[in-house]
Amino acid sequence: MYSRWVERLTDVSISGFLWAFRIVIVLVVVVGSALTLTQGKYSLATWIDLALNGLSLGSIYALIALGYTMVYGILGMINFAHGEIFMAGAFGGYFAAVGLAQAGLLNLNPLTAVLSVVIMIAVAMAVSTTLAVLVERIAYRPLRKAPRLIPLIAAIGASFFLQYTFRGLFGPGIYAYPAVDVLGEAVPLSFIRLRWVDVLVVVSAFVMMAGLYLFVMRTKVGTAIRAVSEDKDIAALMGIDVNRAIVTTFAVGAAMAGAAGVLYALMFRQVFFFSGFIPGIKAFTAAVLGGIGNVPGAMLGGLFLGQAESIGPTLFLDGFGVPSPNQLRDVIAFTMLVLVLVFRPSGILGERVTEHKA
């Protein structure tokens, strides 16, 4: 009797709390935007700047998010070590850049600079892929048949293991990423402010995403990966080597993350053992936003999160007189993660996850 009352009360207070939460969020967004815009403190050019910055950031999140979503699609687990795979790629690119700088190629002329970046990305992809394949083999494959919580814990363990291995190898300090001078220069356009690094990030991210999408949707191996995601036993009855499909998924996701590691480091000019954590969680947020398990969803979720993070703080919070709202971009990302998990766990693009479970 008593416990039933407690239950009812908790139910009521939880749903009341959720409603209050929704109302507060909607108010902040609507009132905040209205206040900011009516104050007219920011010019159109500023908003365009923010949107372009959000586009660069968002395409990087999208690249990383693909790895989370594909691994979830095929194994039903969140690969928490994916942020570290991204960080490892950034380190790989760092050492390639140092080598290229010593050889005098990194900033010799724009052509060698571009080639250097290509080499850095290739090295990063190789490092990330190797590492991810090892993690799958050592930490996840033996737990394939274990209850769902177990591989999740293994993933958290793998994440810590990689962080502290890199800390052990390269120390706790922050490495300044070698500067590729051309990338810092402005693109000669009169109407927008844009650096070459943004062009590089957005173009290469979109090319890779398009490539991945074609790979998944149009090739035999990509179709096999989708088949394995749906039903492993039946995929095996088709003659598909399920383990190989899973390894391929990890490898492809890691290659994207490795490339993203270099792009991110070229934007923010630093790398250290913990630098995969925040981008990793944000890309995870992006994957959840897009509906985890859904490939186009991860891309959209990443781009959306990039904009929300870049424009959101200024648009929603500045109007309330919050000082330097851009410091709060992480808060925006994590608020969105909580919002999606609470109100729409299937993500923006919806039902795929539940269909997957059925």
Place this chain on the structure above:
Amino acid sequence: MTGDANGTGGDVILRLEDVNTYYGRIHALQGIDLEVQRGEIVTLIGANGAGKTTALKTVSGLLHPPMGKIIFDGADVTHVAAHELVRAGIGHVPEGRRIFARLTVLENLHMGGFTRSVAERSEDLERALTLFPRLRERLSQKGGSLSGGEQQMLAIGRALMSRPRLLLLDEPSLGLSPILVQQIFELIKEINSQGMTILLVEQNALQALNVAHRGYVLQTGKIILSDTASGLAANADVRRAYLGEI
């Protein structure tokens, strides 16, 4: 000419010797001996839970027996993985069809031909679509949008895409309307007449014995009877237990 019930001699394509399969501690197959000869339709009948599906999964490599031996086409395949057995020539149409719901019909068929080269695949595709013209109109539709009967046809067509030499069919008539059931059994005969060896699992024992050459009766993990199909259909015990006669 079909082989005799004890399966001596002849051209044996599949032989199970004292096969034991477990789910954890559940002893689902308890020493199965079974033989299929090239060109035959052999049926495995038995009540729900007897172990029919388990037997097929053991043959196709989804389950591995810790005891016993499986010989396919003269080679010991007891420990060969499922995806390799497809290349060896075993096709398995699983219970409940298990179409890839989010893949298109064409992609489902292509996955069936995963082990084949692209050139061979288009030829096999044409064959499958000749056998199941209904699928041709639905090639770009998602597998999940097909009706039960169409899904069964897709499941069979998909398995044929690998050009198996032995086709395992697990309750192909389950859940279909009487007309479709009739069609499926006609089809089984047709595929067999083109030279396909078939191991057919059915709860619909009467129909199965009608198309099969020989049959085995499975009860709680053991083979309790084996005979020619007509012999089994005439057997009083079989008629009482599986053909609904009192």
